[in-house]
Amino acid sequence: MSMDRVFRALADRSRRRLLDRLHARNGQALGELCEGLDMTRQAVSKHLAILEEANLVVSRKEGRVRLHFINPVPINEIADRWIGKFERGRLRALADLKHRLEEKTDE
Amino acid sequence: MSESKFVYVTYIRTSAEKLWHALTDTEFNRKYWFGCHQESKWKQGAEWKLTGSDGRLYDSGEVLEIDPPRRLVLKWRNDWLPELKDEGWSRCVFEIETDGEMTKLSVTHTTERPSIFIEKVSNGWPKILSSLKSLLETGQPLPRTDQPKS
Numbered sequence: 562m563s564m565d566r567v568f569r570a571l572a573d574r575s576r577r578r579l580l581d582r583l584h585a586r587n588g589q590a591l592g593e594l595c596e597g598l599d600m601t602r603q604a605v606s607k608h609l610a611i612l613e614e615a616n617l618v619v620s621r622k623e624g625r626v627r628l629h630f631i632n633p634v635p636i637n638e639i640a641d642r643w644i645g646k647f648e649r650g651r652l653r654a655l656a657d658l659k660h661r662l663e664e665k666t667d668e
Numbered sequence: 669m670s671e672s673k674f675v676y677v678t679y680i681r682t683s684a685e686k687l688w689h690a691l692t693d694t695e696f697n698r699k700y701w702f703g704c705h706q707e708s709k710w711k712q713g714a715e716w717k718l719t720g721s722d723g724r725l726y727d728s729g730e731v732l733e734i735d736p737p738r739r740l741v742l743k744w745r746n747d748w749l750p751e752l753k754d755e756g757w758s759r760c761v762f763e764i765e766t767d768g769e770m771t772k773l774s775v776t777h778t779t780e781r782p783s784i785f786i787e788k789v790s791n792g793w794p795k796i797l798s799s800l801k802s803l804l805e806t807g808q809p810l811p812r813t814d815q816p817k818s
């Protein structure tokens with residue numbers, strides 16, 4: 562699944578809001594997700610389709626309704642690719658600094 | 669809604685057979701599942717166990733359905749923490765589908781009642797599945813997923 566799609570999907574405030582709502586309560590139908598939002602049902606449905614394409618939301622037909630679930634796997638991939646990597650770099654820099662400082666004490 | 673349910677989906681550049689092997693092979697498990705591994709005869713009705721690298725039994729259950737390399741359903745309970753054990757059984761469904769060059773893995777973990785166990789494993793599943801994807805695609809698991817959580 563392309564990360565471009567994930568970032569594009571996350572770039573929109575309304576879509577992030579939908580993800581927050583699913584995070585608060587997982588497995589909601591379209592109607593429930595629309596409640597209290599000043600967006601039309603069509604707009605919510607369109608945003609959900611973009612979130613699904615990015616694999617951030619998974620929908621399942623359960624009985625007569627289609628329920629939407631947040632899929633945290635792509636977010637974990639972003640965290641690892643874009644946060645974990647830099648964190649590791651910083652830790653390495655600190656380790657190097659410590660190493661250099663300790664070398665100086667040895668001199 | 670009274671049930672607890674999480675759905676995890678990842679697309680992996682591999683074959684359904686390799687993914688099935690990665691999910692069910694003890695040695696392969698250890699590389700991406702925080703050092704844990706599953707043990708089972710992988711037959712319907714067979715016992716199922718998840719054991720840590722220190723030999724502790726974390727979770728146990730039973731194989732409810734098995735259809736390699738497409739579908740695996742486990743009855744799953746935590747055995748390690750009394751409050752989680754008391755919650756009773758959860759159900760975990762693994763589904764594998766070929767989607768073009770990719771293989772789609774869906775993991776659905778459910779309990780019939782609100783569950784702390786399902787909340788707890790929801791921190792682990794995304795990391796385990798991302799690491800499994802990385803391991804199958806690049807030969808390398810993600811950092812820190814090949815050893816127990818500190």
